Amino acid sequence: MPSHASLDGAASETPKPGFVRSGHSKLGAADRRFGLLLAIPATFIVLLLVGGPSLQTIVYSFQKVSFKGPTPFVGLDNYVRLLNSDEFRHSFRITMVYAGGFVLISTTLGLVFALLLNERFWGNGFARTLLIIPWAAPWLMVGIMWKWFIDADVGMFNGLLFQFGLIHDYVPFLANPSGALIVTIVAAAWRQSSLSGLLFLAALQTIPPDLPEAATVDGASTWQRFRLVTLPWVRPVLMVVLVTNVIFGFLQFDVIYAMTQGGPGNSTTLLSILLYRQIFQFSNVGIGSAIAVVLGLVAFTVGLVFVNFLYRSESVYGRAVE
Amino acid sequence: MTPATEVRPPLLGALRRAGLSRRSVGRSVVIYVSFAVFAAWVVLPLWFTVMSSISQPAEMVARPPHWIPLRPTLENFEAVIGASSRGNNTSDQNARILLSLSWSLIIGVSVAVLNLLIGGLAAYGYSRFRFPGSRSGYVFLLVARVVPAIAIITPFFIAFRVTGLINTSFALIFSYLLFTLPLSIWLLRSYFDALSPEIEEAAMVDGASRLRILWTIVAPLAAPGLIATGLLVFLEAWSEFFYANVLTSQMTVPPLLASYNSLQTFSWNTLAAATVLSLLPPVLIAVVFQRYVVSGLSHGALK
Known part of the structure; x- marks a missing residue:
């Protein structure tokens, strides 16, 4: 966040018009101390909870650590071993594929759902209630439901295909490497498309109604209206949704854990699963922490784009001059 | 078309x-x-x-x-x-689900209340006052929101094990502040920012203390934001699996369901019943308080 780093130091010099609109005249030293007192406990707790463990994890990644005994420094050894490991490289690739598929499905479906629910029709209120339900379901339970939903013995999805004559025998989707990857992506996207849809819908509802109407009067087709009116309007939200989905995709753990535990073979072993195995099953804390640092850096970099973006949109009314 | x-x-x-x-x-x-x-x-x-x-x-x-x-x-x-x-x-495994449901409820409510108290005060501080470090403190909170909790769990695990706090509700409540506090401060601040400070100033002229104003004037006005934030935090805590799985032996519902899920002897039908029981609270909350939840989500992501 290079653009913000400079702001930190200069915080006290630049007046922030929109924020404390009438505050400056009445803010004496006592009030400033009051503000500081309010902010300290939470900020300190977060500093302790985020800063400490983050640094410690980075330190671990340069050490040879098990849960008992001494922890000698080994330099870049853990990282070198990771880069030379087929397992890690495979896992990294799979994570990319997983995140890519997840982002694509969640975002597209979310937008389609939002466009549908933004239309006026009988049953719309009910449909909006439906939209929120997948989001309310915890990730782990989403994984459990989908694991059994597509199960080869009792699963309703197989039943559905069977009923319509599309298959003659139930298919064990999770037994096949690419099948497992696809199904775990779809299961996670089931929940995330709901969140994306809610966010898109909130944005669509802020479109002034006369805007599409004017476009229609001017002879715009449905597609043109979507491309020239709707899409530009939701573009900022699209950005937010995309970044959120990328992060959720990279960090997915629960759904995989419930559905495949990383299998069959290593076909759904995302970095998060690899990290968990290395640390808590093999007690390779050093290697596991190196994976955590890589995963953390990827998510963190993408996340900073997100924060930067939110921060900008806030500063539109928060600061007069950038 | x-x-x-x-x-x-x-x-x-x-x-x-x-x-x-x-x-x-x-x-x-x-x-x-x-x-x-x-x-x-x-x-x-x-x-x-x-x-x-x-x-x-x-x-x-x-x-x-x-x-x-x-x-x-x-x-x-x-x-x-x-x-x-x-x-x-x-x-x-008999009857464990009721115990876990209770723990999930207790932990979720505790985390939500702590967030509203500590996070609410901080959000108000950042929203209304300029003090030395106010900007860098706030930027730090935004950045903290982006650190993936899953990547930094080992130090928590080791610290709780050394102090004997592993497998306690405290371990979960405390570590859940890690990812809920930055969220709740962000959310609540955007709700506080939307309130005009004039009423507070008028009350201050009348001689009311700052804390009194916060409690009797600001909190009621910001009630929709407080409700939305409390609900979102509760749902986050209710859903959390990774920390609960590592730091406790199936204290809350998600790790308990995961253990049912991995037991060969446990039939899908029984697991389904457990899943239904565990899904009901969050789904009901989301449906009943839809307005607040959606408002909170869009404040969190879009403001």
């Missing part, structure tokens, strides 16, 4: 006489077909889970499948809450 061509001419004539244009019929067809697909996408996995929870295992293997069980039963629920010794082999 020209799907009206699918409608056969005589029908179209009748509809047109009824005052419906070709365009509006086409629109309705597209909308209701999409609606049906959307509803199926959302409902089918849930329907399957609920129906499995009231089915007997023998009925599950019927082909073609039974969409509604012929002989519905509550045995699975009895088995999972330990009220009956019949049903499935739940062995020593």
Whole structure:
């Protein structure tokens, strides 16, 4: 966040018009101390909870650590071993594929759902209630439901295909490497498309109604209206949704854990699963922490784009001059 | 969109006489077909889970499948809450679900209350006052929101084990502040920012203390934001699996369900009943408080 780093130091010099609109005249030293007192406990707790463990994890990644005994420094050894490991490289690739598929499905479906629910029709209120339900379901339970939903013995999805004559025998989707990857992506996207849809819908509802109407009067087709009116309007939200989905995709753990535990073979072993195995099953804390640092850096970099973006949109009314 | 061509001419004539244009019929067809697909996408996995929870295992293997069980039963629920010794082999896992549900509730409420208190005060501080470090403190909180909790769990695990706090509710409540506090401060600040400070200033001129103003004037005005934030934080805590799995032995609901899920002896029907029980609270909250939840989500992501 290079653009913000400079702001930190200069915080006290630049007046922030929109924020404390009438505050400056009445803010004496006592009030400033009051503000500081309010902010300290939470900020300190977060500093302790985020800063400490983050640094410690980075330190671990340069050490040879098990849960008992001494922890000698080994330099870049853990990282070198990771880069030379087929397992890690495979896992990294799979994570990319997983995140890519997840982002694509969640975002597209979310937008389609939002466009549908933004239309006026009988049953719309009910449909909006439906939209929120997948989001309310915890990730782990989403994984459990989908694991059994597509199960080869009792699963309703197989039943559905069977009923319509599309298959003659139930298919064990999770037994096949690419099948497992696809199904775990779809299961996670089931929940995330709901969140994306809610966010898109909130944005669509802020479109002034006369805007599409004017476009229609001017002879715009449905597609043109979507491309020239709707899409530009939701573009900022699209950005937010995309970044959120990328992060959720990279960090997915629960759904995989419930559905495949990383299998069959290593076909759904995302970095998060690899990290968990290395640390808590093999007690390779050093290697596991190196994976955590890589995963953390990827998510963190993408996340900073997100924060930067939110921060900008806030500063539109928060600061007069950038 | 020209799907009206699918409608056969005589029908179209009748509809047109009824005052419906070709365009509006086409629109309705597209909308209701999409609606049906959307509803199926959302409902089918849930329907399957609920129906499995009231089915007997023998009925599950019927082909073609039974969409509604012929002989519905509550045995699975009895088995999972330990009220009956019949049903499935739940062995020593009996009645654990009620305990875990209670712990999930206690931990979720505690985390939500702590967030509203500590996070609310901080959010108000950052919203209303400029003090040395106010900007860098706030930027730090934003950045903290982006650090993935999953990557930094080992130090928590080791610290809690060394201090003997592993497998306690404190370990979960404390570590959940890690990812909930930055969120709640961000959310609440955006709600506080939207309130005009004039009322507070008027009250201050009348001699009310800052804390009193915060409690009696600001908190009621910001109630929708406080409710939305509290609910979102509660739902986050209720859903959290990774930390609960590593730091406790199935104290809350998600790790308990994960252990059921991995037991070969545990039938899907019983697991489905446990899943239904664990899904009900968050789904009910989201549906009943839809307005607040959606407001919170869009404040969190879009403001």
